[in-house]
Amino acid sequence: MQDFHHNRAHALLEHAEPVATAEEVQAAVGRVADQLNLRFRDTEEASFPLVLGVMGGAVVFTGHVLPLLDFPLEFDYIHVTRYGDEDKGGQVVWKVIPRQSVEGKTIIVLDDILDEGETLAQVKERLLGMGAKEVIIAVFADKDLGRKKPVQADIVGLTIPNRFVVGFGMDVYGYWRNLPALWAISPEDLKAATLE
Ligand SMILES: O=P(O)(O)OC[C@H]1O[C@H](OP(=O)(O)OP(=O)(O)O)[C@H](O)[C@@H]1O
Numbered sequence: 001m002q003d004f005h006h007n008r009a010h011a012l013l014e015h016a017e018p019v020a021t022a023e024e025v026q027a028a029v030g031r032v033a034d035q036l037n038l039r040f041r042d043t044e045e046a047s048f049p050l051v052l053g054v055m056g057g058a059v060v061f062t063g064h065v066l067p068l069l070d071f072p073l074e075f076d077y078i079h080v081t082r083y084g085d086e087d088k089g090g091q092v093v094w095k096v097i098p099r100q101s102v103e104g105k106t107i108i109v110l111d112d113i114l115d116e117g118e119t120l121a122q123v124k125e126r127l128l129g130m131g132a133k134e135v136i137i138a139v140f141a142d143k144d145l146g147r148k149k150p151v152q153a154d155i156v157g158l159t160i161p162n163r164f165v166v167g168f169g170m171d172v173y174g175y176w177r178n179l180p181a182l183w184a185i186s187p188e189d190l191k192a193a194t195l196e
Pocket residue numbers: 054055056057058080081082083084089111112113114115116117118119120170171
């Protein structure tokens with residue numbers, strides 16, 4: 001079984017093409033942090049935003065961006081998924097909803113990728129429905145689909161091509177969230193690794 005996963009995970013990377021190096025990834029994280037710091041610097045209101053990381057993909061991005069933020073904040077996570085171990089999105093499933101009140105709060109939602117936008121559209125709608133004052137969406141990567149999405153990100157680290165990508169928290173069939181750089185998986189390798 002271990003051999004199976006080892007081989008399958010490596011086969012998926014065999015023809016992968018680089019999308020962003022580890023250095024470019026870190027530069028993108030820095031840009032997101034700079035924009036958030038600018039937005040929350042010297043705000044008139046006693047702004048104390050609640051940062052919500054959207055697990056599981058946002059775990060790496062969140063871990064890198066949080067220490068770069070220089071304003072007081074509180075942090076929690078939500079867990080929402082719609083891809084599971086697939087390369088195509090399905091229904092949005094909420095595994096963990098916000099565990100504290102969001103009422104009246106400014107929320108910063110951190111996620112790894114805005115792809116078709118279904119996940120973050122639902123997240124934003126739900127948070128606003130729960131009484132959040134404002135929802136600011138910051139994503140590490142925005143996939144250029146060449147069409148309008150149901151939600152826009154307020155802050156984007158990198159705009160990436162319309163390819164299935166992996167690394168920096170993003171997985172392919174559950175593998176390779178741990179890669180420090182971003183790679184596009186070849187469609188043939190994606191197909192070959194599909195389990196019946
Ligand atoms: O814009 P969309 O097309 O909705 O896709 C974006 C979402 O897909 C990924 O989550 P996924 O469902 O793969 O779960 P994960 O975070 O556990 O990887 C990613 O973390 C985003 O939350």
